[in-house]
Amino acid sequence: MYEHDANGNPIIGDVHDLADLVINGADVKVATLSSGNAQSLFNCEWVYAANDGSFVTCKNTSHISVRAIEGGDFGFKDNAYHWFVMVNTEGKRDMSR
Numbered sequence: 223m224y225e226h227d228a229n230g231n232p233i234i235g236d237v238h239d240l241a242d243l244v245i246n247g248a249d250v251k252v253a254t255l256s257s258g259n260a261q262s263l264f265n266c267e268w269v270y271a272a273n274d275g276s277f278v279t280c281k282n283t284s285h286i287s288v289r290a291i292e293g294g295d296f297g298f299k300d301n302a303y304h305w306f307v308m309v310n311t312e313g314k315r316d317m318s319r
Contacts, residue, residue: 224278230313237311241275252280252309264307279310287319 224235244250250266266280285305289295306318 224311226311226313228313230311237277238275240278240311241271244269244271244278250278250280252282254309277311279308281308282306 224237224240225233226237227233240250250269251263252266253261253263255261264282264285267283268281270279272278283304283306285307287299287303287305289297289299303319307315308317309315
């Protein structure tokens with residue numbers, strides 16, 4: 223397991239160990255904190271590890287927008303869209319829809 227802060231500074235684990243696991247075919251999931259104490263978790267559909275093990279990048283393109291995931295407004299948006307996200311162990315995130 224590897225965890226870093228918003229600036230990519232390691233909290234738990236070593237990014238080189240994560241990169242080695244990726245290079246050897248390990249599946250990767252990413253957990254991110256949302257507002258409050260909510261946490262989202264997604265599978266990496268594409269994973270890239272730098273040859274020197276200095277960073278790992280994860281991409282997911284299969285997310286569909288939702289109105290809410292809990293409570294009375296549970297469900298998909300009426301005008302649902304694909305949401306693309308790419309994150310890495312340097313604390314970078316890029317999103318598009």
